Amino acid sequence: MRFGYLARVITALALLVLAVFTLKVFFHQPVTVVDPHVVGKQALPQKALLPDFAAISDIREKKRAFFDFIRPGVRAANRDIALNRQFLLDLQHKLKIEENFEISPSSYQRYSELAQYYQHKSNDVNADSIAKLLSRVDIIPEELVMVQAANESGWGTSRFARLGLNFFGQWCFTQGCGLIPQSRNEGANHEVRVFDSVDQSIASYLRNLNTHPAYQHLREIRLELRQNNLEVNPEHLAPGLLNYSERQHDYVIELLQMLRHNKAFL
Known part of the structure; x- marks a missing residue:
């Protein structure tokens, strides 16, 4: 009786190890593919x-x-763009309603990074500059x-x-x-x-x-x-x-x- 129980346990463990090994083989990553048309690269x-x-x-x-x-990748990318666009819209709104609006250092850094990424030449934070950047920061x-x-x-x-x-x-x-x-x-x-x-x-x-x-x-x-x-x-x-x-x-x-x-x- 005791031997039969141990045999079943050993058999179950062996099957578990085999299953894990099979899954590792099936889902093995990363895959490296060599292509002869890649210049200056050994593998991709x-x-x-x-x-x-x-x-x-x-x-x-x-x-x-x-x-x-x-x-999923498309939605995530558009979601990031939409968040940056909303940041610019909020900035535009503050500039419009606050007579002596001053942009914070962190907001100015974010604005400058967006301007650079979207190849917008001006880092000036004014109505015209924000409007031009908004024409690029969109989904x-x-x-x-x-x-x-x-x-x-x-x-x-x-x-x-x-x-x-x-x-x-x-x-x-x-x-x-x-x-x-x-x-x-x-x-x-x-x-x-x-x-x-x-x-x-x-x-x-x-x-x-x-x-x-x-x-x-x-x-x-x-x-x-x-x-x-x-x-x-x-x-x-x-x-x-x-x-x-x-x-x-x-x-x-x-x-x-x-x-x-x-x-x-x-």
């Missing part, structure tokens, strides 16, 4: 376990999986971000998404900063940037839209919507991405079609 550490979207054969399931994967609708990520990354299956966590086709111009496109023209020096995380990729993309001269029209559309107390929706902002692709109008039309066809998943 994948800090997030990227799902194998290419292995999902059902189209609807692949779309759902991709959007569910990237949505991009998550539906638009997600369909553009799907478009640029082939639903997360592109080489740049898999190896560089780059879901938006963002370029860089320092040797070794990313992956060399296999179809890059002779004499060109751009690379497709490699990111340490999905969140970093999303934050960089949003900053690009909020600062680069190519997307000034997008920011103007958004500002006009704000001034008229209208919703900043993806369909209104999509035309502002005209310069994101060489295809221009066709690219915008494709994004609008993707927004319409994927409403059930967004």
